[in-house]
Amino acid sequence: MPYDIARVRATYPALAEGFAHFDGAGGTQTAAPVIEAAAAAMRGATGNRSTAFAPGSRSLELVAGARAAVADLLGAEPAGVVLGPSATALTYTLARTLGATWRPGDEVVLSRLDHDANVRPWVQAAEAAGATVRWAEFDRHSGELPAGQYADLVGARTRLVAVTAGSNAIGTVPDVAAIAKTAHAAGALVCVDGVHSVPHGPTDLATLGADFLVTSAYKWSGPHLAAMVADPARWAGLRPAKLLPSADAVPDRFEFGTPSFPLLAGVTAAVDQLASLDPAATGDRRARVRAGLTAAQAHEEAVFDRLLAGLTALPGLTLYGSPARRCPTVSFRVAGLSPADTAAELGAAGLCLSHGDYYAYEYFHAMGLRADGGAVRASVYHYNTVEEVDRLLAELDRIATRGARMAR
Numbered sequence: 001m002p003y004d005i006a007r008v009r010a011t012y013p014a015l016a017e018g019f020a021h022f023d024g025a026g027g028t029q030t031a032a033p034v035i036e037a038a039a040a041a042m043r044g045a046t047g048n049r050s051t052a053f054a055p056g057s058r059s060l061e062l063v064a065g066a067r068a069a070v071a072d073l074l075g076a077e078p079a080g081v082v083l084g085p086s087a088t089a090l091t092y093t094l095a096r097t098l099g100a101t102w103r104p105g106d107e108v109v110l111s112r113l114d115h116d117a118n119v120r121p122w123v124q125a126a127e128a129a130g131a132t133v134r135w136a137e138f139d140r141h142s143g144e145l146p147a148g149q150y151a152d153l154v155g156a157r158t159r160l161v162a163v164t165a166g167s168n169a170i171g172t173v174p175d176v177a178a179i180a181k182t183a184h185a186a187g188a189l190v191c192v193d194g195v196h197s198v199p200h201g202p203t204d205l206a207t208l209g210a211d212f213l214v215t216s217a218y219k220w221s222g223p224h225l226a227a228m229v230a231d232p233a234r235w236a237g238l239r240p241a242k243l244l245p246s247a248d249a250v251p252d253r254f255e256f257g258t259p260s261f262p263l264l265a266g267v268t269a270a271v272d273q274l275a276s277l278d279p280a281a282t283g284d285r286r287a288r289v290r291a292g293l294t295a296a297q298a299h300e301e302a303v304f305d306r307l308l309a310g311l312t313a314l315p316g317l318t319l320y321g322s323p324a325r326r327c328p329t330v331s332f333r334v335a336g337l338s339p340a341d342t343a344a345e346l347g348a349a350g351l352c353l354s355h356g357d358y359y360a361y362e363y364f365h366a367m368g369l370r371a372d373g374g375a376v377r378a379s380v381y382h383y384n385t386v387e388e389v390d391r392l393l394a395e396l397d398r399i400a401t402r403g404a405r406m407a408r
């Protein structure tokens with residue numbers, strides 16, 4: 001069955017406002033079932049987690065439901081799903097916990113392609129432990145992160161390799177499985193940032209070779225919550241700093257304070273929504289999620305191909321990176337105009353694009369673009385259309401032509 005873009009778009013009430021959202025990488029619009037699930041959870045009787053009274057049991061069910069849903073999304077076990085407020089917060093928890101076991105002379109391997117959420121928590125944990133940071137470099141021209149360099153970077157003292165499964169700046173999809181293989185051969189753990197990649201295709205924890213994988217629900221039509229997954233046995237071996245009376249079982253041991261129960265209902269609804277993207281899909285939710293994301297990916301790729309071809313043809317535009325495997329995300333600059341001004345002009349025309357470094361701090365620093373305002377980012381999500389792409393290209397053509405005239 002062909003991807004029914006009209007049906008998909010009708011699922012997002014915010015799209016009725018008429019903006020063209022090219023900032024899925026910064027956060028997608030919220031799907032109606034997510035809004036309804038969260039509202040229903042708030043409308044109903046609530047209580048803190050307890051088996052003694054029904055509203056308390058409901059809260060327990062909301063937590064269990066979100067864990068099961070995220071497990072289906074990522075090919076994990078529900079008992080290995082740690083829920084939290086953001087990918088950044090979850091990565092800090094893991095970095096502090098693992099870092100407490102590191103010794104001076106230990107090493108961690110980070111990449112300059114990563115969002116700072118999968119960099120700075122590790123840099124700071126390494127500093128606290130007296131461990132050394134080693135850097136994987138991306139190719140400045142192609143934006144690729146060559147997996148081969150990890151053979152030189154990883155050694156007997158490597159405790160952790162942190163790497164992205166998809167660059168939120170230029171879309172690069174590194175060969176995480178190969179990197180993980182190298183890391184594991186040296187006995188190191190692998191933490192994979194799936195925040196940008198997970199919305200754009202089926203993800204499987206085991207296939208990636210990740211020991212830890214993090215994702216944020218607000219990048220896939222859900223609420224502002226996140227999850228980090230690992231083998232439950234892996235979690236069981238770790239001791240985070242925590243309150244004495246809070247649950248010591250896994251995965252609860254890694255979750256702090258009272259969770260946002262209504263938003264957890266939204267996480268479950270968001271995974272169900274992804275599972276509905278291919279109406280012909282059958283089987284359990286994991287199978288339907290994979291089918292839904294496969295259908296969405298094909299649509300996104302077609303829309304992105306048109307965008308990339310159009311951007312490449314525009315005079316006065318510089319595009320950063322041309323990775324062979326990529327998420328539908330691209331960064332660019334218009335000659336003669338700052339990224340902030342470009343984004344503001346596009347914004348005035350109802351086109352929503354991020355500008356700056358989008359926290360891909362090391363990338364923009366290495367490219368020498370950070371101090372100069374970074375770039376403008378266009379990212380495609382499964383509700384975007386070719387008509388929206390054409391709208392963006394026409395507006396950019398107007399802006400770039402004027403920039404070129406002024407530069408003369």
Ligand SMILES: Cc1ncc(COP(=O)(O)O)c(C=O)c1O
Binds near residue numbers: 087115194195196
């Ligand atoms: C690739 C990537 N990693 C991590 C993050 C941080 O996610 P969160 O906002 O959930 O902390 C982002 C947010 O944009 C991201 O794009």
